[in-house]
Amino acid sequence: MMRSTLAAVFCAALLAVSFSGCGSGPPQASSEAKRYEVKGKVVSVDRPNKKVTIDHQDIPGYMEAMTMPFTLIDDWAFDAIVPGADIQATLIVDTGRSWLENPVVVSPGPAGGNEVVVEPKPGDEAPDFTLTNQDGNKVSFHNWRGRKLLLTFIYTRCPLPDYCPLMSSNFAEINRALQQNPELSEKVQMLSISVDPEHDTPKVLREYAVKYAGGASALKRWEYATGTPDEVKAVAQFFGLSYWPEKDQIIHSLRTAIVGPDGRVVAVYRGNEWKPAEVLADLQK
Numbered sequence: 216m217m218r219s220t221l222a223a224v225f226c227a228a229l230l231a232v233s234f235s236g237c238g239s240g241p242p243q244a245s246s247e248a249k250r251y252e253v254k255g256k257v258v259s260v261d262r263p264n265k266k267v268t269i270d271h272q273d274i275p276g277y278m279e280a281m282t283m284p285f286t287l288i289d290d291w292a293f294d295a296i297v298p299g300a301d302i303q304a305t306l307i308v309d310t311g312r313s314w315l316e317n318p319v320v321v322s323p324g325p326a327g328g329n330e331v332v333v334e335p336k337p338g339d340e341a342p343d344f345t346l347t348n349q350d351g352n353k354v355s356f357h358n359w360r361g362r363k364l365l366l367t368f369i370y371t372r373c374p375l376p377d378y379c380p381l382m383s384s385n386f387a388e389i390n391r392a393l394q395q396n397p398e399l400s401e402k403v404q405m406l407s408i409s410v411d412p413e414h415d416t417p418k419v420l421r422e423y424a425v426k427y428a429g430g431a432s433a434l435k436r437w438e439y440a441t442g443t444p445d446e447v448k449a450v451a452q453f454f455g456l457s458y459w460p461e462k463d464q465i466i467h468s469l470r471t472a473i474v475g476p477d478g479r480v481v482a483v484y485r486g487n488e489w490k491p492a493e494v495l496a497d498l499q500k
């Protein structure tokens with residue numbers, strides 16, 4: 216009772232600032248609501264949409280262990296919840312909706328989880344990173360000078376449909392649009408960088424690349440690359456991407472970026488919200 220009163224007060228305060236605050240989820244559970252304890256590791260955080268993806272243990276009586284996004288309404292909690300943190304929360308399942316309440320950070324996560332992520336600003340010069348492409352050839356950022364370099368990070372085994380597979384299908388859409396626009400296509404190079412060098416060998420990357428590009432002929436415009444763990448770390452760090460291995464997965468954030476023909480950063484897109492049309496428009500500028 217006390218809690219729902221407090222939640223109502225909190226929501227009223229939030230409503231004064233923004234209508235989207237409490238509108239995105241019910242602040243109070245109905246009498247029909249069921250409650251379950253959720254324990255697991257935070258895989259990713261999408262604060263604007265109030266979502267936390269958790270690799271959770273069995274939820275007895277509700278669902279088996281899996282990785283999935285949950286709605287988290289308490290905005291303050293996003294300050295403490297970072298990828299890699301172990302958390303525990305109450306899952307409220309109400310008619311047609313579910314959300315988390317009372318999140319508690321059990322362990323803040325591996326070193327780096329709480330680090331303030333530094334990412335480049337437009338105008339910053341990208342170092343001349345060296346990687347190895349899907350054909351096993353060394354490639355360096357300076358190879359793409361003179362063109363706009365559109366890059367993103369993936370790993371081929373990624374199980375989360377709204378993570379790497381979405382980045383790759385977005386890139387596939389951009390690739391198709393470039394096919395239709397030879398003038399723009401000439402000025403653009405696409406690059407998907409794998410953060411899983413151990414598994415994503417050039418051969419594995421090539422197969423994945425051909426699948427998404429719809430044939431080997433697109434691999435000139437859209438390359439895939441990986442490198443030694445240190446090489447991958449360097450480029451990921453520069454663009455503000457965090458990742459680390461966890462069981463058979465790689466827990467990671469998302470970064471997509473455009474580097475200009477002069478080697479300077481033009482734009483950085485965080486997360487999975489960006490749309491191919493938006494990136495194409497930025498490439499056309």
Ligand SMILES: [Cu+2]
Nearest residue numbers: 370373378379
């Ligand atoms: Cu992924």
